[in-house]
Amino acid sequence: MRPSDTGKPPYVAKIEGIEADSRNNVKVRVRWYYRPEEALGGRRQFHGAKELFLSDHYDVQSAHTIEGKCTVHSFKNYTKLENVGAEDYYCRFEYKAATGGFTPDRVAVYCKCEMPYNPDDLMVQCEGCKDWYHPACVGMTIEEAKKLDHFVCSECGSDDDIKRSQNGFSSSPAADGKAISNLCDYLVVYVAMLEERSVYLVLMEGEPVAFHDPRKLELNSEISQAHAKRLLDSHDQLLQTTLEIGSYRKLYSFKHIVNGFAVHITPSQAEKLKGAPGVKMVERDRGAKLMTTYTPQFLGLPQGVWTQEGGDKNAGEGIVIGFVDTGINPLHPSFANDPLNPFTSNVSHFSGACETGPRFPPSSCNGKIVSARFFSAGAQAVATLTPMDFLSPVDAVGHGSHVASTAAGNAGVPVVTNGFYYGQASGMAPRARIAVYKAVYPTVGTMTDVVAAMDQAIMDGVDILTLSVGPDEPPEDTLTFLSVFDVFMLFAQRAGVFVVQAAGNNGPALSTVVSYSPWAVGVAACSTDRNFPGSLLFGNGQKVGGEGLSAPTFRGGLFLHKLVLAQDAVKANGTFPRSPQCIEECQCPESLDPNVVLGSIVICTFSAGFYNDTSTITSIINTARALGFKGFALVANPNYGDFIAEPVAFSVSGIMIPKVADAQIISHYYEQQIHRDKRGFVTDIRARAAIGEGRVAAFGGRAPLVSRFSSRGPDFIDINKNLADVLKPDILAPGHQIWAAWSPISALDPLLTGYNFALLSGTSMATPHVVGIAALIKQLNPLWTPSTISSALSTTATKYDNYGELVLAEGYDINSFYPSTHFDLGAGLVNPIHAIDPGLVFTSGDHSFHLKINNIIHLLTSCMKCNPEAEFEDYISFLCSLPNINPTTIKIATGQQCNQPLSHPANLNLPSVTISALRGSLKVQRSVKNVGSKPETYLCSVISPNGTIVNLSPTWFAIAPQGTQNIDIQFRVTQARDVFSFGEIVLTGSLNHIVRIPLSILPVSVS
Incomplete structure (x- = not known):
């Protein structure tokens, strides 16, 4: 194939397939051969001029790049060629580009120098030991070697015995070398080849x-x-x-x-x-991990913020959201361009690109999707990508499509799965534009690709950056705030971009957040008041509840069907798998008797295989299809306890019964309705049951509930989990059972393959809710900086549920709850109606600032008295005030000097106060700004955390539009504690603005 640099020799590739795209452009799927100089270690002495390595690097190329045909011989066949032509090559090794490894990794060696054979080199053979030698290694020139009649090496005879009669390379030594040795011994990177390679991120001055x-x-x-x-x-x-x-x-x-x-x-x-x-x-690159139809209504958007912005046909107009994720499904209706409602906003401040490739033609960037790029160098360095990874912006996972549609998907998109209509889906900001930065693949995700995507997104000019991906553990040898990932987010904030990050899915243990820094908003996850109840009805009228987005079994006139336990449906004869996993857990159709289970509802047990990830619901469904189950019930095993069940769209009727108590009701009914012989075998089954409708949503449950999986605070500054004076997570948003777009080509979960929508849970799902709401805030307040938006979200959040009581959080035990703290929900549940008009905000800086990106000047006027550069300087001052910090460390990571460190890290002007070790007393200062259009008077009140007394000065204040007010907060320990205590400051305005400031204090000593 022709290289772009005409001075280089043609590339060589093995053709794996040829196909035409939707525009009849012929594409060739290839597997590249590498030349030695292109591999780690470079070209060595034993590499022949025509040697190639068959790599694990797959690619797709246009057919016009093919220059001609060549032949790549096996090494053995190449050495037998009488005439080697220009198009003849040979390959004796396969090369793994990710690690620099070779297969085979051992090869025959020859001569005193113990070097693998190079077919371009002349060698002479000893008539005694039959080993082959380079002339130079035995003290001869090539011309002298060509004149030899006989040759005996020094070990096989004396010089007097050497006879000369023939040249010394009449046959190849490739098949009969004297020794076997590790190939790595002959590469330039002798030691390096023995070390495991990794990707490293390097920051420069x-x-x-x-x-x-x-x-x-x-x-x-x-x-x-x-x-x-x-x-x-x-x-x-x-x-x-x-x-x-x-x-x-x-x-x-x-x-x-x-x-x-x-x-x-x-x-x-x-x-x-x-x-x-x-x-x-x-x-070192630590890797990157992936962290609705109803949530817009749950958050009050259609009747609230959307109304103020002109309805769903205008909500988010003019805002570009960047999604660093797994790509996007360009064919999904959530991302379609509506010609009847053309975009009217000017997004000329954004300058992206549409990178095409497999399953992502140029038409994918349609106006709704304004840009799409992909980043794969990191992934290709650490793993062998498969054809299903798709080197294009297309989403082969589904995660990126889910996130993008939750934040900015079109309004009113019908959600249909398995032929059932679940309602309409909409993003939080349905008119926002989408910029795609694919950085995570089905095979692997690296922070290298993620930060490369972030770097590009900022310079493309995105307004908001979404990070539902990230590291799943703290950095090994630096502060959490100073990891390369967090430094990238810091400089994104400096550029005026609002960054939203998933808090992590490692809850409910304390200090499990993976969002550490105050310059990025970390989002926790909660439930809404919607659920999808299912039921299993028995012939005696009893009923138990369960989970499963499944059609009922009583269609077609017959209400009840035979109910049979999988263990009682085992084949009587023959050879088949007899493990409990195969039988009890319904994993092996060949183990069950088709005559017994056909048309029946089969009871499968949630046992060991599901806990060790060797059993799957997909296998149950496959068994059900193969044997003609009417349906299945997956029930809890009393020996293992309750299990966690999430509603999944089943293609056959099914239900999960996660509670042991309900499973025992089923067992009791079943045993009453069967007859067993003396051996325990069932001879008669009279048990009957039906699976009820499980696809219809019910509303009104207590919500929100902080999800069990959602990572908790307190925040920490290093891998030893020394505590930080920063509140994390920042905010709570719906992230449990969220309907959103999916990619039907995804193989992430076989249950979801082929579907256009998926019901998922995770802080990955919560993050785009905050992103979309931030877009609505930015649309109404285009001059607001990242910290202003963050403050508006935080101070207006609520910590009360729909029953008017303190939000509860799920505990370790299933169906266990406890009163939430700020380490569970941050400031509280995001409240978009109030966030667009917060009254007061916490900001930094006091001068106007121009930031010009892609020829657009964002003027942050002095009336706003805040700007990204001044906020950046405040964050540097915060870093410089960390306990025992070396200013050189800050200079190394950020390039900034510690000129004005804060008197205490808690003095960073955040919309919360966190003190990780309060000894005696401490005065903390905050500054607020009135972003309203009218003067307002505020009364200041406080709920002091246990073990402390908190005094405020002033106790009230009047503030003009765009005016500022300093508040002194005096903390004093009254009783030492070994755990944090919580409270809040409430600023109540005369125009009905309520500003809440969470307090999280660890009172260590009274003096």
Whole structure:
């Protein structure tokens, strides 16, 4: 295939398939061969000129790039060729591009130098030991070797015995070498090849493009482009002078919001980079993990914020949301462009691109989807991607489509699954535009690809950045606030982008959040008041409840069907799997008697296989289909206790009974309706049952409830979980049982393959709710900065449920609840109706600021008295005030000096106060700003946390529009405690604004 650089030799690839896309462009699926110089270790002495490695790197190319046909021979056949033509190559190794490994990893070696055979080299054979030698290794020139008649090596005879009669390479040594040795011993990276390679993120000294010129930023200017090239060249120069060429692979250069790069190297090479001049930080890539039809109504949007913004046909207009995720399903109606309702907003501040590829033609970027890119260098470095990973922005997982449609999907999209209409879906901001940055694949996700996507998204000009992906553990050797990922988010905030991040799915244990930093909003997950109740009805009139989005079994006139326990339906004869997993858990259709289960409702048991992830509901459904079950009931095993059941759309009638008490009711009824012989075998079954309708939603339950899986605070600053003076999570949003778009090509869960919608739970699902609401706030208040939006969301949130009581949180035990604290729900449940008009906000800075991205000037006027750059400086002051912090550490990570550290980390002007170790007394200050259009008077009240007394000054104040007010908060310990206690400050305005400030205090000592 033709390379873009005509000075390079043609690339060689093995054709795996040929197909035409929707526009009849012929595409070729290929598997690349690598030349030795393209592999880790580079070209070595034993590599022949025509040698290639068959790699695990798959790709899709246009047919016009094919230059011609060549032949890649096996090594053995190549050595037998009498005439080697220009199109003849050979391959003796397969090469794993992710690790630099070879298959086979052992090869025959020859000569005193113990080198693998190079067919381009002349060698002579000893008539005694039959080993082959390079002439130079036995003290001869090539010309002398060609004149030999006989040759005996020094070990097989004396010099007097050497006879010369024939040249020494009449046959190939490829088949009969004297020894076997590890191939890695002959590569330039001898030690490195024995080390496990990883991807490392490297931050460099020097300002990135976005901040190198304080006056303005124009990406297309000659100055910016020249600066970007200088940064890229400096990255390459550093690697070339620090590491041996061929022993590393650079994956990305970061030039836009941070200065750095990603590289695939060994730990020892990473240590070398740490000591190199200009390097600030080197961090191992920890990997990236993935963290509605009803939620708009639950949050009051149709009658609230949407009404103020002109209804769902205008809500979010003009806002571009960036989604760093698994891509998007471009064919989904949630992302369709409506020609009857064309976009009227100007999004010229955004400048993206539409990268095409498999299943993602140019038409995918349709106006609703304004940009789509994909980032895969990190993924390809650490794993072998499959054809199902799709090197294009298309979503092969489903997660990215789900997140994007929750935040910004079109309004009024019918949700139909298995032929049943569940209602209409809408995003929070249905008129917002979508910019896609695919960085996570079905096979793998890396932080390298995630931060590369973030870097690009910021410079494309997104207004809001969505991160429902991220690391699932704290950094190993730096502060949580100073990981490369968090530094990227800090500089995104500096660029004026509002960043929203999933809090994590590791609850309900304390300090499990993976959102650490105050400059990104961490979102916790909760339920809504909607559920999908199912039921199993018995012939005696009894009924038990359960879960399962399933059609009833009483269609077609017959109400009740035979109910049979899977253990009582085992085949009487024959050879078949007899394990409890196969039989009790209904995993193996060959184990059950078709005559017994046909047309029956079969009781399967949730036992060991489900707890160790070897049994699946998919296998139950496959068994049911194969044997003709009328339906199935998956019931709890009393030996294991209750299990957690989430409603899943079953393609056959089914129900999950997660409570042991209900399972025992089923067992009691069943045993009364059967007859067993003396051996315990069932001889007669009179048990009858029906599965009720499970697809119709019910409303009115207590909500919200903080979900069990949602990660909890308190926040911490390092891997040892030393506590931080920052509240995490920040906010609570619906993330349990959320209907949203899906990708039918997804193989993430076989139960969802082929579906366009999925009902999912996770903080990944909660995050886009906050993102969409932030878009609505930004639409109404385009000059608000990230911290202003964050403050509006926080101070207007509620910690009370729909019963008017304190929100409850799910505990460790199933069906256990406890009163929530700020470490469960942050400030509370997001309240969009009040967030667009918060009254007061917490901001930073006191001067106007111009930020020009893609030729658009965002003017933050002095009347707002806040700007991203001043907020950034406040965050630096916060970092510099951390306990026992070395200012050099801050300088290394951020490039900023510690000129004005805060007197205490709790003095960062956040809409909350968290003190992780209060000794005696402490005065904390806050500053609020009136963003309303009228003067207002506020009364200040406080609910002091247990063990403390809190005094406020002033106790009331009057504030003009755009005016500011300082508040002194004096804390004093009255009783030491070993756990946090919680309270709040409430500012009640004369115009009905209510501003709540959460307090989370650990009173350590009274003095």
